[in-house]
Amino acid sequence: MERVAREDLVxxxxxxxxxxxxxxxxSGAAEQRMSLEFLHEYVMGNYRDLYAxxxxxxxxxxxxxxxxxxxxxxxxxxGPEQRExxxxxxxARLGTLPPQRVYAMIRRLRRLKVNNRRTRAIIRDWVKARPxxxxxxxKYRRGLSVAARHAHLALPDEVGTALFDWRxxxxxxxxxxxxxxxxxYEQRALYDLPYTAAEGLAARHGITRARxxxxxxxxxxxxxxxRLQETAERNHQTGALSMDLGRVPLTRLAIYxxxxxxxxxxxxRDELTGALRDAAERAAGxxxxxxxxxxAVLDDSYSAYGxxxxxxxxxAVALAVHFMLEALSRNYTGLWLHxxxxxxxxxxxxxxxxxxxxxxxxxxxxxxxxxxxxGWDNAPPGLAAEVLRVWHRRLRRSSDTxxxxxxxxxxxxxxxxxxxxxxxxxIGIRDAESAPELFWLAEYAxxxxxxxxNHYLNERVQKFLRTGKEKWxxxxxx
Amino acid sequence: MDALADxxxxxxxxxxxxRLVPLMRDEPVTGLRLHARLHPDEQISVVSTGPRRAYVSxxxxxxxxxxxxxxxxxxxxGTQLVDPEASPRGIPLTFRRRPARxxxxxxxxxxxxxxxxxxxxxxxxxxxxxxxxxxxxxxxTQGLSPRAEAAYNGGAIxxxxxxxxxxxxxxxxxxxxxxxxxxxxxxxVVPHPDDYRALHRTLLSDFYGELIYQYALMYPAVAxxxxxxxxxxxxxxxxxxxxxxxxRAEWTSFHTLMAGxxxxxxxxxxxxxxxxxxxxxxxxxxPDVENHLGETITDDEGRLAYLKTFRLSAAQxxxxxxxxxLAAYDWRLDETAAALGTDRQGLVMRLDRxxxxxxxxPEIIDACRAAARRR
Numbered sequence: 001m002e003r004v005a006r007e008d009l010v011x012x013x014x015x016x017x018x019x020x021x022x023x024x025x026x027s028g029a030a031e032q033r034m035s036l037e038f039l040h041e042y043v044m045g046n047y048r049d050l051y052a053x054x055x056x057x058x059x060x061x062x063x064x065x066x067x068x069x070x071x072x073x074x075x076x077x078x079g080p081e082q083r084e085x086x087x088x089x090x091x092a093r094l095g096t097l098p099p100q101r102v103y104a105m106i107r108r109l110r111r112l113k114v115n116n117r118r119t120r121a122i123i124r125d126w127v128k129a130r131p132x133x134x135x136x137x138x139k140y141r142r143g144l145s146v147a148a149r150h151a152h153l154a155l156p157d158e159v160g161t162a163l164f165d166w167r168x169x170x171x172x173x174x175x176x177x178x179x180x181x182x183x184x185y186e187q188r189a190l191y192d193l194p195y196t197a198a199e200g201l202a203a204r205h206g207i208t209r210a211r212x213x214x215x216x217x218x219x220x221x222x223x224x225x226x227r228l229q230e231t232a233e234r235n236h237q238t239g240a241l242s243m244d245l246g247r248v249p250l251t252r253l254a255i256y257x258x259x260x261x262x263x264x265x266x267x268x269r270d271e272l273t274g275a276l277r278d279a280a281e282r283a284a285g286x287x288x289x290x291x292x293x294x295x296a297v298l299d300d301s302y303s304a305y306g307x308x309x310x311x312x313x314x315x316a317v318a319l320a321v322h323f324m325l326e327a328l329s330r331n332y333t334g335l336w337l338h339x340x341x342x343x344x345x346x347x348x349x350x351x352x353x354x355x356x357x358x359x360x361x362x363x364x365x366x367x368x369x370x371x372x373x374x375g376w377d378n379a380p381p382g383l384a385a386e387v388l389r390v391w392h393r394r395l396r397r398s399s400d401t402x403x404x405x406x407x408x409x410x411x412x413x414x415x416x417x418x419x420x421x422x423x424x425x426x427i428g429i430r431d432a433e434s435a436p437e438l439f440w441l442a443e444y445a446x447x448x449x450x451x452x453x454n455h456y457l458n459e460r461v462q463k464f465l466r467t468g469k470e471k472w473x474x475x476x477x478x
Numbered sequence: 479m480d481a482l483a484d485x486x487x488x489x490x491x492x493x494x495x496x497r498l499v500p501l502m503r504d505e506p507v508t509g510l511r512l513h514a515r516l517h518p519d520e521q522i523s524v525v526s527t528g529p530r531r532a533y534v535s536x537x538x539x540x541x542x543x544x545x546x547x548x549x550x551x552x553x554x555x556g557t558q559l560v561d562p563e564a565s566p567r568g569i570p571l572t573f574r575r576r577p578a579r580x581x582x583x584x585x586x587x588x589x590x591x592x593x594x595x596x597x598x599x600x601x602x603x604x605x606x607x608x609x610x611x612x613x614x615x616x617x618x619t620q621g622l623s624p625r626a627e628a629a630y631n632g633g634a635i636x637x638x639x640x641x642x643x644x645x646x647x648x649x650x651x652x653x654x655x656x657x658x659x660x661x662x663x664x665x666x667v668v669p670h671p672d673d674y675r676a677l678h679r680t681l682l683s684d685f686y687g688e689l690i691y692q693y694a695l696m697y698p699a700v701a702x703x704x705x706x707x708x709x710x711x712x713x714x715x716x717x718x719x720x721x722x723x724x725x726r727a728e729w730t731s732f733h734t735l736m737a738g739x740x741x742x743x744x745x746x747x748x749x750x751x752x753x754x755x756x757x758x759x760x761x762x763x764x765p766d767v768e769n770h771l772g773e774t775i776t777d778d779e780g781r782l783a784y785l786k787t788f789r790l791s792a793a794q795x796x797x798x799x800x801x802x803x804l805a806a807y808d809w810r811l812d813e814t815a816a817a818l819g820t821d822r823q824g825l826v827m828r829l830d831r832x833x834x835x836x837x838x839x840p841e842i843i844d845a846c847r848a849a850a851r852r853r
Contacts, residue, residue, distance in 0.1 A: 026644055302646040351646040363715050380489035380729055382704030390709045
């Protein structure tokens with residue numbers, strides 16, 4: 001029982017970390033989503049407590065939202081104690097999610113006609129905890145109005161008016177609401193608004209993209225600023241959106257770096273490499289440089305391109321893992337399948353010949369070998385699995401190198417990430433920053449981590465409820 | 479096929495029933511480059527193939543071969559051809575002159591595969607050379623015209639579009655052998671890896687025989703040929719590396735075996751461009767083996783620069799077999815029947831079933847049909 005639960009939990013964690021329900025290199029969005037929904041149903045039906053507990057772990061936003069929705073949707077199946085625990089977990093998790101995700105979830109709850117007293121209370125508490133309802137009424141107008149109607153919220157006077165009857169007042173007392181009202185008639189007021197709210201109004205005023213970007217620049221969030229770099233470049237506003245790469249999280253930064261043309265990457269080599277190193281150092285925190293020697297085998301085959309909606313994501317994860325392990329480990333070597341030289345210039349091309357590269361990695365005799373790939377090994381097919389089998393059966397001594405496989409792609413057919421070999425744990429990965437946690441999960445998947453599952457999970461849940469942070473890194477699992 | 483000798487087969491990539499085997503060259507063939515030229519969608523092309531003779535087909539693209547000094551710049555040009563003459567209503571027709579046509583001093587435009595298929599359609603196209611009494615007047619004077627064969631567009635082959643999309647092209651890849659449910663469907667070779675990358679997607683707009691279409695529909699998936707290492711022989715990492723090298727060698731020989739059905743027989747030169755020769759080849763039309771139509775460009779040393787093949791379906795092979803046997807015996811029914819191991823009536827019924835009944839005089843066909851009914 002414990003073993004089955006362990007395997008199911010690892011499978012679910014892999015899915016919940018890696019899957020985003022978007023199109024991948026080999027499967028479409030609909031397949032991904034259907035597969036993921038089935039997996040959620042299965043885990044919730046069989047291990048409801050465990051399902052709720054995963055909210056305390058580092059799963060991605062889509063899956064967190066799905067879990068919360070499912071738990072609220074099937075509240076009648078839970079006992080009173082379960083409900084109490086779930087309620088606290090949900091409230092804590094919603095606090096860590098980006099607001100647009102939560103508003104979208106509320107809209108989905110409304111579509112599903114889930115409107116019990118507990119759901120209303122959860123929505124009410126979450127909205128009450130938002131720092132500025134007037135700001136939400138401008139930036140997340142649809143979301144807040146749906147939430148207000150669905151959960152019968154009592155909003156501050158002006159906010160309610162702005163949501164449901166905004167043309168009536170001659171002027172608003174709240175500054176942001178007043179700017180928003182004026183922005184409908186006056187171009188200057190536009191630039192006091194958040195970017196997403198101003199964008200549509202700017203189009204209505206017929207303001208050119210270049211001018212709009214230049215003026216709205218101070219109001220951009222970090223993510224928007226990063227996303228709009230290329231747009232600004234296209235509109236000859238290079239200087240306008242200057243940004244400090246030193247504050248961007250590692251994987252995001254890797255995606256941005258890979259989105260640049262190769263000659264630009266080569267030109268800005270020092271700046272970009274420095275930013276990536278800094279981001280990795282920040283993510284590694286106090287374990288920087290503390291881990292045993294490591295070698296990473298990183299997949300830069302054509303499939304690392306991902307898909308049109310997740311452009312170069314698998315490659316970016318590999319690049320971020322490269323810098324992350326470099327920061328964590330005392331002695332690190334990164335081996336790309338095709339690319340040689342500066343990892344900044346990596347490019348997805350060619351077939352996936354993992355097998356021989358794995359032998360290269362094992363020959364260096366590190367303490368750990370980390371493979372980052374989508375699990376497809378086709379040059380020749382299955383060679384990596386054979387190498388790992390022979391390594392484990394014939395060559396490996398007990399104190400020798402251990403191998404871990406990180407996979408950024410969820411496979412819809414198997415409800416899991418694609419495994420390389422039964423001898424090696426395969427773990428889903430979304431952000432390279434969570435690598436330390438994933439090492440623990442890998443150990444647990446391999447059956448090496450001690451301690452009971454429930455005990456461990458309870459500890460994590462307690463910590464999560466106390467601190468409200470899902471990030472909790474085990475002091476070096478290695 | 480001997481011509482594939484200087485190409486090295488790489489490990490196959492499998493998607494559903496489609497197995498794609500990359501072909502690599504150590505050194506690209508220099509002095510010849512191919513580009514694709516797309517034609518507007520859904521247009522039927524009328525290609526003139528001789529005086530008062532035309533070839534009508536859906537032609538999605540043509541290839542442009544440029545030859546000359548080494549290191550030729552490979553600029554793609556003119557990706558769309560729109561014929562102002564084509565009428566806007568009904569099925570638009572595009573008229574093209576000859577399947578292979580020189581466009582410039584060092585440039586040839588040809589319609590890939592159509593060249594080979596035209597060779598098949600023109601097989602014994604002239605009909606009986608002597609007016610034996612069994613053949614109709616029309617057969618003797620006008621030959622087999624009009625002669626038609628059907629094929630499936632690559633887009634109709636189940637899973638082929640996905641298989642081509644997710645195929646990971648090797649950096650030095652110059653060709654591809656395509657298997658559907660482990661039946662050899664087509665082989666495609668180009669002179670240079672850059673050409674291959676540019677032309678990879680044209681495999682989807684090519685056409686394939688009926689057999690391939692049905693296999694793709696019926697077979698859910700083929701198994702991957704996974705690598706196997708003999709762990710009894712491995713004691714250290716160097717041994718592991720040796721064993722990997724050995725399994726790689728096995729691979730290459732295995733694929734030579736799998737492509738064994740690709741035998742060309744009668745190669746006819748169509749066009750000579752510098753030191754390169756464009757030719758098409760017909761198979762033996764032996765109903766017991768695979769039959770592939772092919773078109774090739776070879777250089778003066780016999781190195782294969784370009785290859786494209788089309789696998790005939792069983793019915794098409796039978797038609798080719800009948801026609802070539804008839805021609806071998808000067809269209810004399812009794813001798814041909816003896817050569818095919820049947821009698822006059824059997825041969826007439828076979829001709830009828832193969833769609834050549836209209837060539838025989840009605841009374842002969844009717845008599846044989848009646849006899850067959852009585853039996």
